[in-house]
Amino acid sequence: MREFRRHWPNLLGACIGLALGSALNHYMMNLFGPVLIKEFGWQRSQFALVGSLSLFSLVLVPVAGHFADRFGPRISLMVGFTVVPLGFLALSFMTGNIYQLYAILLIKSVFGVLTTTLVFARVIVERFDQARGMALSLLMSGAPLIGAICVPIIGEVIETEGWRTGYRVLAAMSALGGIAAIVLAGGKLAPADPKVTRPARHIPTMTRETFLGIVRQPVFLLLIAGMLFCNFPQVIVSSQMNIVLMDSGATASLATWLVSLYAVSVVIGRFITGLALDRVPSHVVALFALGLPAVGLAVIASPLDASWLLAGSIALIGLAQGAEGDVGAFIASRHFPIEHYSFVYSFLIAAIGGAAAIGSIVLSAILHRTDSFDLFLIIGAALTIGGALCFYMIGFVSGPPHEPVHSAGADIPAGELA
Numbered sequence: 455m456r457e458f459r460r461h462w463p464n465l466l467g468a469c470i471g472l473a474l475g476s477a478l479n480h481y482m483m484n485l486f487g488p489v490l491i492k493e494f495g496w497q498r499s500q501f502a503l504v505g506s507l508s509l510f511s512l513v514l515v516p517v518a519g520h521f522a523d524r525f526g527p528r529i530s531l532m533v534g535f536t537v538v539p540l541g542f543l544a545l546s547f548m549t550g551n552i553y554q555l556y557a558i559l560l561i562k563s564v565f566g567v568l569t570t571t572l573v574f575a576r577v578i579v580e581r582f583d584q585a586r587g588m589a590l591s592l593l594m595s596g597a598p599l600i601g602a603i604c605v606p607i608i609g610e611v612i613e614t615e616g617w618r619t620g621y622r623v624l625a626a627m628s629a630l631g632g633i634a635a636i637v638l639a640g641g642k643l644a645p646a647d648p649k650v651t652r653p654a655r656h657i658p659t660m661t662r663e664t665f666l667g668i669v670r671q672p673v674f675l676l677l678i679a680g681m682l683f684c685n686f687p688q689v690i691v692s693s694q695m696n697i698v699l700m701d702s703g704a705t706a707s708l709a710t711w712l713v714s715l716y717a718v719s720v721v722i723g724r725f726i727t728g729l730a731l732d733r734v735p736s737h738v739v740a741l742f743a744l745g746l747p748a749v750g751l752a753v754i755a756s757p758l759d760a761s762w763l764l765a766g767s768i769a770l771i772g773l774a775q776g777a778e779g780d781v782g783a784f785i786a787s788r789h790f791p792i793e794h795y796s797f798v799y800s801f802l803i804a805a806i807g808g809a810a811a812i813g814s815i816v817l818s819a820i821l822h823r824t825d826s827f828d829l830f831l832i833i834g835a836a837l838t839i840g841g842a843l844c845f846y847m848i849g850f851v852s853g854p855p856h857e858p859v860h861s862a863g864a865d866i867p868a869g870e871l872a
Contacts, residue, residue, distance in 0.1 A: 467638020474631025535632025591728020719772025
């Protein structure tokens with residue numbers, strides 16, 4: 455509790471910023487998808503490609519990670535929260551050419567990564583040690599919690615005022631969230647003892663030897679593989695969930711509320727995972743938590759269409775979605791130097807984006823041939839199990855964890871050691 459008492463403003467600002475940055479796309483795209491397809495006459499296979507746009511920005515994600523390590527959270531957040539709200543505003547002026555959608559989302563994905571856990575997870579791991587798992591889970595619960603609240607509200611705005619107004623409301627929300635994040639989460643680290651003089655900030659450098667030392671570690675390779683496999687079906691929850699649920703027999707109203715249920719399930723999953731990570735080996739937590747979506751995906755792919763089965767499947771997918779980010783961020787913080795944390799974590803984000811992009815391309819091809827989601831859902835379930843096993847293997851190939859960062863109670867804060 456000492457860590458929470460000292461650093462709750464940073465945690466609060468990080469929660470708000472993470473929820474109102476690029477993460478808004480994860481929940482809101484499901485609401486805008488059917489409306490845009492109907493108004494502009496786009497093919498579902500065309501719209502499914504929106505998840506592949508991150509492929510073009512993946513090579514820049516490690517650059518953004520090093521940028522965050524080098525210049526710190528405040529400058530990173532200023533850049534990210536300038537572009538993301540302007541991106542939402544630009545979406546409200548689309549005229550019907552789907553390449554306008556692609557271009558705007560691409561720019562948002564390039565700069566929006568500076569409003570994600572790439573920056574905010576570093577804020578947390580620098581300040582929390584003994585309660586790091588719970589702090590990370592609380593951080594990542596902000597986005598689904600606000601998503602659960604905002605999905606019905608934005609859905610109502612879209613229905614009554616139109617999708618253009620919906621995007622403008624999102625632009626305003628993102629701008630306000632960015633201001634809160636910069637003020638609360640972007641501040642400098644202070645020593646636990648105010649009488650201790652804080653040394654000049656050490657600017658990390660990335661040499662060839664350092665880079666190779668990171669990427670050759672078995673833990674790093676298994677983390678990347680686990681993220682790739684677990685996030686292959688990500689396109690379903692990020693932009694296609696409403697369409698998939700309606701194909702499975704849900705009404706438009708039920709589908710919207712199931713998206714909200716998904717967001718609530720993510721919050722619950724992250725809370726449970728945070729408690730477990732501080733008490734149970736992380737590879738054991740990963741095996742049980744990350745295997746859950748396979749069941750949900752398989753049920754949705756089946757002919758069963760009872761409302762309670764659909765709700766249960768969405769809840770299982772949400773619970774696992776809550777676990778995934780926590781596990782990856784936690785393992786990275788325990789096995790790699792804190793001064794390069796954002797750089798290491800950037801590869802996990804790149805793996806997530808790459809998997810989602812590949813999944814989008816595969817889904818588009820399957821929809822083009824079959825006009826059905828079933829085959830994709832089955833493939834996604836199988837790969838999800840493989841990803842959970844990759845995380846589990848980390849417990850058998852890794853050496854002792856990296857020394858804990860003495861952040862919350864140390865005289866010299868983590869990330870500030872010369």
